[in-house]
Amino acid sequence: MDFLVLFLIALSVGLLAMPILIRIFLRMRVTDSPGGRKIHKQHIPSMGGIVIYLSVLIAALFALFFSEMRQLNYFLVAFTLLFFTGLSDDLTELRPIHKLLAQCIGCLLVVVYADIRITGLYGFMGIEVLPLALSFAISFLVIISLTNAFNLIDGLDGLAGSISLMNFTFLAWWFSVAGNESFGKLALIFSGALLAFLVFNWQPAKIFMGDTGSLSVGFTLAVMCILFIDSNGNLEAGHPWKLNAPIASALALTIVPVYDTSRVFIRRIRRKKSPFEPDKSHVHHFLLRMGLSHAQVVLILSAIKLLFIALIIISAPLSDTWMIPLVLGLSLLLGWRLDAYTLKRVKVLAKKAPPVLARKPLTTNQIKKGLLEKFPEEIHISDN
DSSP states (O other), rough: OOOHHHHHHHHHHHHHHHHHHHHHHHHTOOEEEOOOOOOOOSEEETTOOOOOOOOHHHHHHHHHHHHHHHHHHHHHHHHHHHHHHHHHHHHHHHOOOHHHHHHHHHIIIIIIIEEEEBBTTTGEEEOOOHHHHHHHHHHHHEEEEEEEEHHHHHSSSSHHHHHEEEEOOOOOHHHHHHTTTHHHHHHHHHHHHHHHHHHSSSSSSSSSHHHHHHHHHHHHHHHHHHHHHHHHHHHOOOOOTOOSSSHHHHHHHHHHHHHHHHHHHHHHHHTTTTTTOSSSSSSSHHHHTTTTHHHHHHHHHHHHHHHHHHHHHHHTOOOOHHHHHHHHHHHHHHHHHHHHHHHHHHHHHHHHHHGGGGGOOOHHHHHHHHHHSSSTTOOOOOOO
């Protein structure tokens, strides 16, 4: 079936189903409440990943051939497992160990049974083929790390959806030209589903992805990046779309969540805090403090991602020996400059802000208006 039809099926299902899900959640008051670390100021439905999952599943069932479904069967089971794990976490807040266990089972299905794994270092440091046990261990570690790194950037309207849409679109193209049509079609289906989600998740968001979406989509991206690395590394030397730096290329594709997670963990450890303790030290939090809107932050981070994608395409003849230091060095340089500029901008804004004692207290009418906007159904304030 034509690739465009696959994309349109997933897109259409998402565009039709998402408004229905939003209305149902609003009527049932199944919403994400503001406060604490939450940036949003209104009650907004979460679990938009339900429609992403349905869009992917419906498009795959209707559009993929039986032989392609057989090739994807273990992955689809693992994807479903991660979807229901995220759904359970959104509804009941699972313990971290339970989420990790589900991710390990998903990795087992994909790495061991579907044999999607990093089989070697493809010449980097002189290593070609890895021992089987080490191959399994590295693949498990990469998939779980990338899954959770993606989950951590899902904190801003449109950010996780935009980053993942760009990844899936690139992977759909590359798998197709590299001869892996099954995963090329699957990546394009995800692109359609995520584009539909972004229509409702762009600032101001009408629905969030939730762990229902971020766990399953993050897991899928991680698996496809593993396949991208191994497929690239094992392509014949003369293939026109072979990237001679498969590891660096995958790192460039995932640079935003990888850099953000690494940066946050290092900052927390340096402050003698648990690296898993939540706070507002992510890159998007810093950019918001500059006075930028959600959309502006997403566009900046998306532009950085496009820069890295262009880099790996332009530098296709270079090996990992050159590209890994280049990608890491460029990400550190950009991150350092971004942090420095953000800090400078925040100081300027702080100087311009009026002193706390000079701020006028809220009037009774302003307090009433604010409460009614925040809790329109739960609070009734008498006008008497």
